Amino acid sequence: xxxxxxxxxxxxxxxxxxxxxxxxxxxxxxxxxxxxxxxxxxxxxxxxxxxxxxxxxxxxxxxxxxxxxxxxxxxxxxxxxxxxxxxxxxxxxxxxxxxxxxxxxxxxxxxxxxxxxxxxxxxxxxxxxxxxxxxxxxxxxxxxxxxxxxxxxxxxxxxxxxxxxxxxxxxxxxxxxxxxxxxxxxxxxxxxxxxxxxxxxxxxxxxxxxxxxxxxxxxxxxxxxxxxxxxxxxxxxxxxxxxxxxxxxxxxxxxxxxxxxxxxxxxxxxxxxxxxxxxxxxxxxxxxxxxxxxxxxxxxxxxxxxxxxxxxxxxxxxxxxxxxxxxxxxxxxxxxxxxxxxxxxxxxxxxxxxxxxxxxxxxxxxxxxxxxxxxxxxxxxxxxxxxxxxxxxxxxxxxxxxxxxxxxxxxxxxxxxxxxxxxxxxxxxxxxxxxxxxxxxxxxxxxxxxxxxxxxxxxxxxxxxxxxxxxxxxxxxxxxxxxxxxxxxxxxxxxxxxxxxxxxxxxxxxxxxxxxxxxxxxxxxxxxxxxxxxxxxxxxxxxxxxxxxxxxxxxxxxxxxxxxxxxxxxxxxxxxxxxxxxxxxxxxxxxxxxxxxxxxxxxxxxxxxxxxxxxxxxxxxxxxxxxxxxxxxxxxxxxxxxxxxxxxxxxxxxxxxxxxxxxxxxxxxxxxxxxxxxxxxxxxxxxxxxxxxxxxxxxxxxxxxxxxxxxxxxxxxxxxxxxxxxxxxxxxxxxxxxxxxxxxxxxxxxxxxxxxxxxxxxxxxxxxxxxxxxxxxxxxxxxxxxxxxxxxxxxxxxxxxxxxxxxxxxxxxxxxxxxxxxxxxxxxxxxxxxxxxxxxxxxxxxxxxxxxxxxxxxxxxxxxxxxxxxxxxxxxxxxxxxxxxxxxxxxxxxxxxxxxxxxxxxxxxxxxxxxxxxxxxxxxxxxxxxxxxxxxxxxxxxxxxxxxxxxxxxxxxxxxxxxxxxxxxxxxxxxxxxxxxxxxxxxxxxxxxxxx
Numbered sequence: 001x002x003x004x005x006x007x008x009x010x011x012x013x014x015x016x017x018x019x020x021x022x023x024x025x026x027x028x029x030x031x032x033x034x035x036x037x038x039x040x041x042x043x044x045x046x047x048x049x050x051x052x053x054x055x056x057x058x059x060x061x062x063x064x065x066x067x068x069x070x071x072x073x074x075x076x077x078x079x080x081x082x083x084x085x086x087x088x089x090x091x092x093x094x095x096x097x098x099x100x101x102x103x104x105x106x107x108x109x110x111x112x113x114x115x116x117x118x119x120x121x122x123x124x125x126x127x128x129x130x131x132x133x134x135x136x137x138x139x140x141x142x143x144x145x146x147x148x149x150x151x152x153x154x155x156x157x158x159x160x161x162x163x164x165x166x167x168x169x170x171x172x173x174x175x176x177x178x179x180x181x182x183x184x185x186x187x188x189x190x191x192x193x194x195x196x197x198x199x200x201x202x203x204x205x206x207x208x209x210x211x212x213x214x215x216x217x218x219x220x221x222x223x224x225x226x227x228x229x230x231x232x233x234x235x236x237x238x239x240x241x242x243x244x245x246x247x248x249x250x251x252x253x254x255x256x257x258x259x260x261x262x263x264x265x266x267x268x269x270x271x272x273x274x275x276x277x278x279x280x281x282x283x284x285x286x287x288x289x290x291x292x293x294x295x296x297x298x299x300x301x302x303x304x305x306x307x308x309x310x311x312x313x314x315x316x317x318x319x320x321x322x323x324x325x326x327x328x329x330x331x332x333x334x335x336x337x338x339x340x341x342x343x344x345x346x347x348x349x350x351x352x353x354x355x356x357x358x359x360x361x362x363x364x365x366x367x368x369x370x371x372x373x374x375x376x377x378x379x380x381x382x383x384x385x386x387x388x389x390x391x392x393x394x395x396x397x398x399x400x401x402x403x404x405x406x407x408x409x410x411x412x413x414x415x416x417x418x419x420x421x422x423x424x425x426x427x428x429x430x431x432x433x434x435x436x437x438x439x440x441x442x443x444x445x446x447x448x449x450x451x452x453x454x455x456x457x458x459x460x461x462x463x464x465x466x467x468x469x470x471x472x473x474x475x476x477x478x479x480x481x482x483x484x485x486x487x488x489x490x491x492x493x494x495x496x497x498x499x500x501x502x503x504x505x506x507x508x509x510x511x512x513x514x515x516x517x518x519x520x521x522x523x524x525x526x527x528x529x530x531x532x533x534x535x536x537x538x539x540x541x542x543x544x545x546x547x548x549x550x551x552x553x554x555x556x557x558x559x560x561x562x563x564x565x566x567x568x569x570x571x572x573x574x575x576x577x578x579x580x581x582x583x584x585x586x587x588x589x590x591x592x593x594x595x596x597x598x599x600x601x602x603x604x605x606x607x608x609x610x611x612x613x614x615x616x617x618x619x620x621x622x623x624x625x626x627x628x629x630x631x632x633x634x635x636x637x638x639x640x641x642x643x644x645x646x647x648x649x650x651x652x653x654x655x656x657x658x659x660x661x662x663x664x665x666x667x668x669x670x671x672x673x674x675x676x677x678x679x680x681x682x683x684x685x686x687x688x689x690x691x692x693x694x695x696x697x698x699x700x701x702x703x704x705x706x707x708x709x710x711x712x713x714x715x716x717x718x719x720x721x722x723x724x725x726x727x728x729x730x731x732x733x734x735x736x737x738x739x740x741x742x743x744x745x746x747x748x749x750x751x752x753x754x755x756x757x758x759x760x761x762x763x764x765x766x767x768x769x770x771x772x773x774x775x776x777x778x779x780x781x782x783x784x785x786x787x788x789x790x791x792x793x794x795x796x797x798x799x800x801x802x803x804x805x806x807x808x809x810x811x812x813x814x815x816x817x818x819x820x821x822x823x824x825x826x827x828x829x830x831x832x833x834x835x836x837x838x839x840x841x842x843x844x845x846x847x848x849x850x851x852x853x854x855x856x857x858x859x860x861x862x863x864x865x866x867x868x869x870x871x872x873x874x875x876x877x878x879x880x881x882x883x884x885x886x887x888x889x890x891x892x893x894x895x896x897x898x899x900x901x902x903x904x905x906x907x908x909x910x911x912x913x914x915x916x917x918x919x920x921x922x923x924x925x926x927x928x929x930x931x932x933x934x935x936x937x938x939x940x941x942x943x944x945x946x947x948x949x950x951x952x953x954x955x956x957x958x959x960x961x962x963x964x965x966x967x968x969x970x971x972x973x974x975x976x977x978x979x980x981x982x983x984x985x986x987x988x989x990x991x992x993x994x995x996x
């Protein structure tokens with residue numbers, strides 16, 4: 001009995017010792033030792049009890065040594081650690097940021113084998129842009145953001161994930177909260193994080209849609225805190241960025257005379273006329289109109305005000321956002337009409353409500369609603385500036401006796417923009433989705449279910465108010481000496497009243513989607529299992545026939561990890577497309593990925609300088625049906641030649657259409673990826689990925705591979721192939737020394753493609769084949785300087801051995817000389833070749849630096865691109881005067897061929913339609929490489945003791961500059977926008993952020 005008592009006492013003492021808990025003081029910080037508040041901590045095995053970090057990142061709780069604890073910040077961060085001391089610091093870094101991969105699945109970099117990259121709202125905010133995609137220049141490796149149009153309502157850039165994988169096009173999927181949506185309706189302040197899915201293991205979830213890549217945007221919701229308010233306001237002052245200067249009247253007159261002389265014709269202006277132009281004598285007869293100043297002003301203005309409310313109550317989490325923005329553009333003299341303006345203007349109102357409520361302890365309901373009202377206007381004649389560039393300053397005065405003037409060659413640019421009325425577009429957009437989550441652990445531990453339904457609707461109304469104007473057509477009159485002495489006026493047209501079109505529905509779409517998901521997540525000691533079965537269906541309906549598109553996917557996704565060291569992920573998707581023929585609408589897409597977290601191995605515990613090391617690899621197949629069309633498997637007849645059947649009326653005949661396509665197939669991309677993630681020295685992060693993709697079944701017309709004897713249009717076949725390969729690197733370093741902290745981060749992407757097969761027609765020379773070249777590589781003649789006077793004999797004929805151009809009857813000194821690639825002694829279409837680069841950069845990079853000391857800091861974001869070609873075939877700016885209906889730029893005047901400048905950049909002046917000089921050739925290209933300072937921000941946070949009595953938690957003032965400079969080879973225009981369209985801009989922004 002005594003021995004039994006001793007055994008019982010000893011056992012109880014052991015249990016007490018093992019279960020001894022002590023008070024733990026825990027501090028949660030980031031890589032720069034800044035405290036992280038609102039982090040929820042739970043103890044594994046006791047999820048009902050939660051602890052929340054305060055403003056100092058502090059949590060105090062009771063626990064045993066060796067207890068596993070989990071940290072989460074709603075929709076933002078996730079991590080775990082082991083209790084090891086009474087005072088403990090936990091660092092949550094970029095590897096702990098939650099990245100959404102779609103279907104409401106969020107992962108951290110440290111616990112996945114997928115090739116994904118992302119950024120958070122904090123990094124995006126530096127850009128100062130309201131358009132979400134414009135905040136991402138150079139931030140994410142593998143994501144190329146290419147500048148598009150510059151109008152405030154049409155500023156969405158083009159987006160590529162790992163370059164271009166198909167010569168059929170590019171169709172990156174944009175998801176907002178897991179649903180395919182138009183990002184122009186979303187404000188950057190609504191976004192919590194962005195994730196780019198790059199490899200097959202991540203993209204196979206999207207079956208027939210994912211081959212070109214997926215970008216996931218997650219909107220903000222709330223945090224574990226009481227009610228709070230954010231208020232943000234900024235004013236942007238915008239300037240046109242790089243508008244080419246056109247010649248004044250005197251320089252234009254001299255250039256025109258020289259061109260006419262080169263063409264063997266009499267000069268247009270006498271020396272008397274030119275002296276009057278130079279001295280500004282009689283500006284009516286000798287006008288010198290600066291059309292740029294007449295049409296454009298130097299400043300535009302943008303206001304943006306938004307506020308949000310968010311917080312958490314006992315059973316409800318909420319986020320409410322509202323934004324109002326307005327923009328007035330660059331057009332000048334827009335108030336010449338009584339009662340209306342022809343300025344480019346935009347007014348936008350956005351409202352969002354994201355709600356989440358716990359219906360029961362095991363059931364959650366989420367509702368997201370977003371409404372966007374936008375109105376913008378522009379001149380009825382459009383925003384293109386071609387007339388401004390093409391019209392010479394000496395062409396005619398703007399008005400005479402309050403009547404617009406123009407001539408038979410040039411229209412009046414100012415009248416076109418201000419006297420033809422204006423167009424107003426009204427946009428209405430609604431995004432709505434509802435999600436129901438049900439915990440089914442009462443049936444099977446770890447089991448849960450989710451249902452999401454969405455409905456989106458958008459419509460644009462075109463409200464055009466147009467008119468015509470009266471004008472005098474002016475003809476210059478010359479005296480006996482050939483000098484201009486007056487004008488002959490001929491009146492045309494009438495001033496009409498504004499005509500209303502009563503509002504026309506311009507565009508409309510409706511999109512619905514639904515998914516149902518069964519999820520099983522369970523830990524078995526060191527084993528972690530996450531398995532999902534998903535049904536997904538979507539339908540998009542646009543105006544017009546054959547404009548409804550539908551997909552349906554069945555997805556199995558499983559993930560297994562062991563001891564946080566070995567991770568395996570497998571996906572199998574059965575995807576259906578409405579574009580495929582009946583009875584053959586489904587395809588299978590498998591993918592597999594694996595990762596080894598070497599830093600979690602026991603043999604790495606003593607590697608003090610290595611914080612994190614992971615190897616990963618993946619392989620799989622992803623599809624794309626965006627290049628398919630309905631009824632490709634059918635043959636249609638169409639209108640043929642016309643004939644007279646009865647009387648004199650012409651009637652259409654019938655003709656056979658092209659042959660139907662058989663064995664329809666959508667594109668399949670076979671993707672391979674390997675990657676390394678490395679953390680060093682408690683602050684340095686490095687990541688590198690290499691990828692190789694092989695795209696097959698690309699749609700291509702078979703004309704090139706069948707004989708023309710066929711006598712009917714050839715069908716499309718699905719035999720095209722492209723390989724796409726490259727490397728991506730991300731590097732970052734963060735450090736803090738007392739009150740001073742700094743960071744530097746950079747990304748680098750290289751993606752190169754090659755066409756392997758495209759059913760190309762026969763060419764007599766190998767250099768003419770597109771197969772083996774990169775997609776959209778520049779194709780044209782190879783410029784080889786200019787014909788010089790030494791190339792001609794005394795009779796003006798070309799010397800023997802000098803290639804003869806077949807594009808023009810007679811070349812002259814100063815005309816463009818081309819390389820005779822086939823060495824047949826003549827220049828013709830057989831000397832065209834693929835050369836230089838394509839119009840899409842193969843190299844894309846960005847880096848940002850920032851620092852702060854106490855309450856003041858700065859951030860600078862740089863972005864650049866390389867290995868791409870820009871075409872410079874713009875009339876008047878780069879190709880002046882020819883055709884007798886163009887202007888000339890100062891840029892051209894500085895470097896064109898004359899007998900005294902034989903090594904100039906551009907050919908001689910001419911007014912004739914020179915079919916030799918202005919052909920597509922390497923002469924009219926520039927290297928597109930550039931480096932831009934995208935954003936520079938300086939900010940100051942008011943000390944907390946100053947704002948405490950105002951009930952503010954934070955008050956931050958900032959000054960930003962966007963698109964401040966560019967280092968490139970273009971100089972006179974934005975290297976990303978060599979166009980006569982609405983100009984790109986440089987912006988200066990001042991604003992304030994307040995948190996109550």
